[in-house]
Amino acid sequence: MNDMAKNLILWLVIAVVLMSLFQGFGKDDAKRSKIDYTTFVKEISGGQVQQVQIDGEVVKGIRNNQTPFVTYIPSPDLDLLNDLIKNNVKVEGTPPEETSFLTSIFVSWFPMLLLIGVWVFFMRNMQGGGKGGAMSFGKSKAKLMGEDQIKTTFADVAGCDEAKEDVKELVDYLKDSTKFQKLGGRIPTGVLLVGPPGTGKTLLAKAIAGEAKVPFFSISGSDFVEMFVGVGASRVRDMFEQAKKSAPCIIFIDEIDAVGRQRGAGTGGGNDEREQTLNQMLVELDGFEGNEGIIVVAATNRPDVLDPALLRPGRFDRQVVVSLPDVRGREQILNVHMRKIPLSDDVKANVLARGTPGFSGADLANLVNEAALFAARSNKRTVNAEDFEQARDKILMGAERRSLVMTEKDKESTAYHEAGHAIVAKLVPQHHPIHKVTIIPRGRSLGVTQFLPEGDQISQNRTELESSISVAYGGRIAEELIYGLDKVSTGASQDIKQASAIARAMVTEWGFSEKLGPILLTVDSNTLRSNLLSPETGRIIDDEVKFFIDKNYQRAEKILTDNIDILHAMKDALMKYETIDTTQVDDLMARVVVRPPSDWTEEDSVKAEASDKPSDIDLSKKDKPSDIDLSKEDKSSEVDLSKDDTTAEAVDKRSEDEKDKDK
Template sequence: MSDNQEPEGDPKPNPWMKSLLVWGGIFLALLLVVQMVGGPREEPGTQIAYSDFRKQVAEGSVESVKIAPDKIAGKLKNGNTFSTVPVENDTNLPVLLEENGVTFSGAAEEKMSVLTVILIQSLPFLLILGIAFFVLRQVQKGGGAGGAMGFGKSKAKMLTEKQGKVTFADVAGIDEAREELEEVVEFLKDPQRFSKLGGQIPKGALLVGSPGTGKTLLARAIAGEAGVPFFTISGSDFVEMFVGVGASRVRDMFEQAKKNAPCIVFIDEIDAVGRSRGHGLGNSNDEREQTLNQLLVEMDGFEANEGIIIVAATNRPDVLDPALLRPGRFDRQVVVPVPDIDGREKILEVHMKKVPLAPDVNSRTIARGTPGFSGADLANLVNEAALLAARRNKRLVAMQEFEDAKDKVMMGAERRSMVMTEDEKKMTAYHEAGHALVSLNEPASDPIHKATIIPRGRALGMVMRLPERDNYSYHRDKMHANLAVAMGGRVAEEIIFGHDKVSSGASGDIQYATDLAKNMVTKWGMSDKLGPLQYEQQQEGYLGMGQSARTMAGAETNKLIDAEIKSLVEGGLKRATEILTKQEDKLHLLAQAMLEYETLTGEEINELMKTGKIDRPDEPRGPAPVRPAQGSSIPKAGKRFSGDGGPAPQAG
């Protein structure tokens, strides 16, 4: 989004000077080679013995010679050249040459210039220095700012907004979080407005939210709006295997920030360096904890850092050290939530500006059908719709592309090439019809959005339910309804095909129902026998991260918890059995319709239950051709039904 430039105080080398030095080194190397070679030399001719040379002189075959202290070179009358090594103290040679009419002259001894001697002698040292310089340059590239001699220098980069500028106008759906950060930007622009009433600039703001909710986008918007230097760094950039390097980088980062104050420093994924101290496997005074200690001191220690605002982002605030979260370090914790329906509509409109839309596209309808989607999910949805339209050679992205993209994101891509036998398709149709029929007869259940027997992802079929509005809490009656709907597919298989023909296709349903019942008993206090107590909590730490453990439960209590979980799931099984037994004729009707159309909308299912038929303006697509299984069995295990452990859409 922006160009990176080095912070002040750490100037970049001039590229022109670097090129000049490189070409200067090449020129010196070429000069050395030329000096060593000594330019073009005459051909030395045939090497002969000194006695043969004197004999040829006496015979009159030699035309001319050049006499040097260490060599004699000459030319014969027939045009050939020769050379020989003279014998010391041969004083008769000039007389012999003069008597036989040979032209002779002396030649100086060849000596290398002083420059050549110096270059030759210094060549090994120059080679060693060149290798050392190359190694240091490579370490500098890998070691971040400061290079090999500055391994502890900060990797923070200062951002400028020359192109791709992001502002708060590009942030939608999280208005409360945006307003809190807008106030920080206003303080930087006009501090007197707040300081005249005794207000002090906040030292830090921690952005907390699930992945994809827009924490980093908010930070980019701050960079675009603030008009002050903005440094960005990741929490993992502080962590090194060498003790003390991270703390040194923290100190250097704050030194750079002081030179550019007032400024903002953004630390992304701060949980990489800010985890609670004392949870390590070895010595507690390890590199990460030293880095955290230095960060704590720099943010609010004996020496104040005026004009530096720290903005950090994390999706794991529960693992951060309490000393890092206290006021004076992070004065504000800004929650960046998953957007509600109004927020989703605004986010969709932001992303749809980049896409040519057909007139039938309604962002409100898409927002209603995407509960639980984060900003990143919605951006992916718009992108998938655009890709689908391009594959279909359309000039505009229509509502059909958005619906297909939503199905792909929620349920997975269609697997029409999957080989299924007729019996397997029939069992899948009755399984999904069981889910749908139980859902229609449970008043607390969410309305059905779509039912399909087209394999998607790991599932062979799916019934998707969407809430009419965003849900922030769930009631007991809805949870019991979800248990019954989850068991509907297995009950339908048993009623139609018999006890021995029940398939493994309900494995995902059973897993969902078991998890829901366990949460009802151990976390939400919805068991009359166990009471409103929490028997399970998350354990953090390197050994038990993300694992749950029953903290209050003894042996007898564990047995009672398991019995209550089993009772809740079997209660849902009983409710589904009662509904489908009484309405077996509707179960057949719905299953046959799904075999014919493969995919039914919620409105079509309701129409079928009321009138016994489906009125489609187009001809039914009909079932896909069933090919023989060729001796291979199709695994029926897969996630067919996922209920609402949160505001996420339900499919089953």
């Protein structure tokens, strides 16, 4: 039952009690029939009244037929008592009501007590309803897990072998601390796990506690900070007090940068509550009193913002980097997650690991889950390689949007655009291989050209970066060659943004500009050091950025112009099949008949023949330039980057020639 339902039930109970209490006061009078005083006197004279009870001006009585009644004396009637006695009516008097001292206090203070109770109720809810009631602001919110509650071990953590080696001695210390103390060694008080999101920092911390079989306190950095100054520091003290009672144990603080940011940073000198909490944590980690047997493990994605006092030796003096897994690590992670699902024989963890570069542990877990969902939708008993392929495409490119209505003109434009990317990518040096090209809308894109690196890439050289710029402009250039400059669409906006970012980084960060040399000209990837740059340097930066873009734009344009027949043929293949893979792209580049996809059926062929799309795509009968041998490095479609005709002057000349041609 959630908190909202509990609160509603509580208020309903309070309302029912109050209504019952107030209704009880007039419960006796409600049963009596009310009569006027004249009728009352007549009934006395007629001998119909058996008994009355006089309370001031209120007369309650019972008739001979046992029916109760009530009436009110309009004014003191001195003859009434004589008439009652004369007519044999039993008369009773009520003694004055005696109210106890405690009852009178309760009645007078009831509204105030009710308000205090409501205030306590709301304050308790504001503080999370912790132990101790509404005034337990300073109590720790750390969740304690016992030795037998944690089932996670190092066998459940994969892809970070170096990190596991760094923390294994913590397990040895928690199991047997005398081995270290004999030689005068002291185990680190704090261990800081650093790494990108999803790499398994929290899982590694639980594995430490699971291996050591010790209590595990878990808390988030944001749980310390409250609306009242001093509450965070009190919670830190209480947390360490609880940990001392359970020592040896582990305290895990997730997202410690929420409370451990550098003091004095920001406008106004920082936040007093957060700084007091950090100060108390520094004292508890390494102050006058030692915390023997307590190991604090913290995790963060941003170690650069932490206070230096938090990272000094004696506190978090050991930093364990949990980085993105390599090919071998991804294979191990996939094996861990695939133990829980039934797999077909065609699923190979090593193949999937090579096809998922840059994936974190969380991404790989999501990949396995998505593949299982795809298999369940198709009512399969096992998860096969096709399901993993669909899951990877969904994660990398977004879900298919087959419900999106696209005209044949839009499909053709998208096909030319994606074909331009693919052809340039095949003919520029040192670019990632093509995995597949599709014109099925995915995510926010109308089409996608997916590249798959052959291995993990740590850094890029100048040739690779310039090839990326050329490939980015391939789609726009293809539209320009087919439809003209006036009919180019806005579909290349993201490509232009990507190419411009690469070119600017080459000039301002990576030192690839011959005019400026290897000088850092940016604070970060988006901000120029404008306060330190002269106007002349700014103009040189802009000229160099334009030089890299224009040079690679011209190269991509020449490649597509020389291979315009392949561009048309790839457009036809995309219009027919909607998605082509690397083998079909190789067929197109070799100017041979395109093989149909592996899942192509006769029904698909009938649909293709019934449409206006060509049924066979054969470049062997078309007029074409000399065949391109892709195995040679001196491809005819490549442009010599060292020639002078790629300078800014040549670009201006080309623009003037185009203007004259248009005239």
